Amino acid sequence: MIERFARLRAAYGAGAPHALVLLLCFTLAGWAVFLVAGEATVWRMVLWFVGAAIAHDLILFPLYAAADRLLRRATGARSALGRAVLNHVRVPALGAALLFLVFLPGILDLGKATYEAATGQPRVSYAARWLAVSGALFVLSAAILAARWPRLRRLDRESSA
Amino acid sequence: MGTNAPEYGAPRTLWRKLAEHPPPGEGAVRRGWRSPVRGVRLTSVLGLVLLGTLPLVIVTGLLDYAAYGPQFRQAFPLDVAWLRLPPFDWPTRPSWLFRLTQGLHVGLGIVLIPVVLAKLWSVIPKLFTWPPARSVAQVLERVSLLLLVGGILFEIATGVLNIQYAYLFGFDFYTAHYFGAWVFIGAFVAHVVIKLPRAVAALRRSLPDPDLAPLRPGPVTLSRRGVLALVGGGSLLLALLTVGQSLDGPLRRTALLLPRGRNPGEGPNGFQVNRSFAAAGIQPALTGPAWRLTLTGGGRTVRFDRAALLAMPQHTARLPIACVEGWSTQQTWTGVRLADLAALAGVPAPASAHVVSLERTGLFRQATLQANQVADRDALLALRVNGADLSADHGYPARIIVPALPGVHCTKWVASIDFRTDD
Incomplete structure (x- = not known):
């Protein structure tokens, strides 16, 4: 009996809890899909579901990874100074990108009619605000870098000496 | 219960053949992962943060459904069969209960976006490892990961678009967000059961890390602690720009980029309108x-x-x-x-x-x-x-x-x- 379990386990590639919990996962997913299957827009939902994973893994990730690689090459990560410059650009750039991603509808002025009906307010674009916040992040980061600059120069000189 | 041992399940020849025939460029991709901070420890920390917080987002979301009074068929989607909390009468006290649960659901959901993105960044080499699987167990686990990753990104995308009135998706928000959540919940539970022991072990002692740690680490430009601070900073930035939509008075304006970040006027009626x-x-x-x-x-x-x-x-x-x-x-x-x-x-x-x-x-x-x-x-x-x-x-x-x-x-x-x- 025990031997049979061991053989089953080896054939499947993992233990019984692994199989059970995945069975639960797929049952739940299947049940949810079954319940929306009647919706006319179900394929759109599936498209967005799978599309979200693809958009992240095969578009967003390669984009920001490539941008970071370019930035690393431009700043030279070998010296303390180069690394500091890299991170003082990296951090505000990531902040600005994050805000753009999350608050994209306001920044790009999407959903105007719905917005106005819902809030009773005219739509104003948030592009200028986003630029202002992003600019502030870069300025703040540059100010901190400027304050650190003498110490970083000293570090680099000491390590090259 | 881990599936990380380099053994093959049945049928062995198939999996071995697959492993022996990598697509062109596989080696370059494998060596291309350079970040020295990637590794099972970083992934485990991020994973535990999400394990501690996402359940709160899930539960507050399900409570929201209960608050709509499903017993009167006025919670959407209408027909959810057993995919709901046990029925109960939504209380009236404390009076700020819904303010709290829904504020948490949306606010925490937004604040966790950087953590989710960082978690995905930390494990992305696994998407491209070869062989993609060594057993049926691994194939199934990979499919469940599509439900996990697709699920969380789908919930974030629909939620974030909904609170900004940009219904770009063209389907019913309630239906999609609700059932999408259940797909995610199942995949999340499975992922936690399968991976939690490994995450805990990775934080207690160092583990061999064949999947995530880079073969040729590049120069350190940011420490692991630095990465975590960066993620936390992103969350803090989002929190600062979101919390205003739950505050009254001048602080509401701090929600600079959200539609509810301004007071629609002066005087006794100068507060938010939901439908004009x-x-x-x-x-x-x-x-x-x-x-x-x-x-x-x-x-x-x-x-x-x-x-x-x-x-x-x-x-x-x-x-x-x-x-x-x-x-x-x-x-x-x-x-x-x-x-x-x-x-x-x-x-x-x-x-x-x-x-x-x-x-x-x-x-x-x-x-x-x-x-x-x-x-x-x-x-x-x-x-x-x-x-x-x-x-x-x-x-x-x-x-x-x-x-x-x-x-x-x-x-x-x-x-x-x-x-x-x-x-």
Whole structure:
């Protein structure tokens, strides 16, 4: 009996809890899909579901990874100074990108009619605000870098000496 | 129970052949992962942060569904079979309950976006490892990961678009967000059961890390602690720009990039509107002197004009109004207690009350209130707010306000209330 379990386990590639919990996962997913299957827009939902994973893994990730690689090459990560410059650009750039991603509808002025009906307010674009916040992040980061600059120069000189 | 041992499941020849025939460029991709901070420890820390926080987002989301009163078939989506919390009557106390649960659901959901993105960054080499699987178990686990990653990104994308009124997706938000959540919940539970032991072990002692650690680490530009600080900083930035939509006064403006980051005007009625009078498409004449409130129940129908309602005992309560979109505001409402109106209709202790608006088209032109929501001492048919008459946008001539009730069920431009007994 025990031997049979061991053989089953080896054939499947993992233990019984692994199989059970995945069975639960797929049952739940299947049940949810079954319940929306009647919706006319179900394929759109599936498209967005799978599309979200693809958009992240095969578009967003390669984009920001490539941008970071370019930035690393431009700043030279070998010296303390180069690394500091890299991170003082990296951090505000990531902040600005994050805000753009999350608050994209306001920044790009999407959903105007719905917005106005819902809030009773005219739509104003948030592009200028986003630029202002992003600019502030870069300025703040540059100010901190400027304050650190003498110490970083000293570090680099000491390590090259 | 880990599936990381380099052994092959059945059929062995198939998996071995697959492993022995990598696609061109596989080696370059494998060596291309250079970040020295990637590794099972970073992934474990991020994973544990999500394990501690995402359940709160999930539970508050499910509570939100319960708050809409599914027993009256007014929670969307309508037919969820067993995919819901056990039925219970949504309480009216504390009055800020819905403000809290929904504020947390939306706020925490937004704040966790950087953590989710960092977690995905930390494990992305696994997407490209070769062989993609060594057993049936691994194939199934990979499929569940699509549900996990697709699920969380789908929930974030639909949620974030919904609170900004950009319905780019072209399907019903409630249906998609609700069932998408259940797909995610199943995959999340499975992922935790399968991976938690490994995450805990990785944080207790160092583990061999064949999947995530780079073969040729590049120079360190940011420590692991630095990466975690960066992620935390991103969350903090989002928190600072989001929390304002739940605050009153000048601090609301700190939600710079969100639609609820401004006060729509000055004066007693200068707070957030969820559906304007114009959008509701009600003929202005219907809210004028000809307006009557119709009360029914126990076979009796009574009608009151606004002056008669104002002549009744008035009760004032400071109550929040909170939207499913996460924003909220607290105001001082004055009007007639719903319990008093129920008594006037001849049903002193109704099992429920069905409120209908003058509005003809909206999804929320009517709402049913539970017994406790009618009986609460602060449950009102509000006529005034902050000492002034309600504005047209806030529901003049009269609107419902009930402690802890979702905003859209605080029906505006009320035309009639039917007080019902159980039979």
